[in-house]
Amino acid sequence: MSYLSFIKESVKNLRTTGTITRSSQAACKAMVSFTDFDSARNIIELGAGDGVVTHHILRRMHPDAKLLCFEVNDLFCEQLRNIKDDRLIVIQDSAEKLDEYMKKHQMKQADSIISAIPFVALSKPVTRRILTTCQQALKEGGVFSQIHYSLVLKSIYKEIFDGIRIKFVLKNIPPAFILYKRK
Numbered sequence: 001m002s003y004l005s006f007i008k009e010s011v012k013n014l015r016t017t018g019t020i021t022r023s024s025q026a027a028c029k030a031m032v033s034f035t036d037f038d039s040a041r042n043i044i045e046l047g048a049g050d051g052v053v054t055h056h057i058l059r060r061m062h063p064d065a066k067l068l069c070f071e072v073n074d075l076f077c078e079q080l081r082n083i084k085d086d087r088l089i090v091i092q093d094s095a096e097k098l099d100e101y102m103k104k105h106q107m108k109q110a111d112s113i114i115s116a117i118p119f120v121a122l123s124k125p126v127t128r129r130i131l132t133t134c135q136q137a138l139k140e141g142g143v144f145s146q147i148h149y150s151l152v153l154k155s156i157y158k159e160i161f162d163g164i165r166i167k168f169v170l171k172n173i174p175p176a177f178i179l180y181k182r183k
């Protein structure tokens, strides 16, 4: 999908996309940098958009690993389904149903959850519910990472992920914070 088409689709759905630009290469690299791709076999991506981060994950993923990718937007899901890779499972549904789809795809626990869900656009109860499910879905040693453009929700992360850490990425529009935590 062209950059312009991505912007158009994002503007049209600003309430669910939360931004009009894709994550930059620097932000994508930062988001995936906490995952141990040599050992990870079960990876989850939330809010995949048209797949900018997905490609970074797939490039580094083990041949036997599986990627469950959640996205709610029709057009973005169409783009994701165009990625021809047997390891990728596109789920056109809300990240709120993470549990249900993990069971369906025989994923007991996740090695890594990489998210770009615009939680600032969601209610606090829904945000708490999704983040708690993520925390519970991770195996010991598994890692969660999430991109944000501000730290307004930091206190919710602190409640759910004890000792959450933050990496700042200047080379992104707007500059971004990657919140991450190893369980």
Ligand SMILES: C[S@@+](CC[C@H](N)C(=O)[O-])C[C@H]1O[C@@H](n2cnc3c(N)ncnc32)[C@H](O)[C@@H]1O
Residues within 6 Å of the ligand: 016, 017, 018, 019, 021, 022, 023, 046, 047, 048, 049, 050, 051, 052, 053, 070, 071, 072, 073, 076, 093, 094, 095, 096, 116, 117, 118
């Ligand atoms: C900020 S965009 C990120 C796109 C891409 N991952 C990137 O980093 O550029 C957020 C994406 O999350 C999706 N989204 C919003 N709420 C969602 C939900 N509850 N479950 C799954 N995806 C959601 C939006 O449709 C949008 O594509």
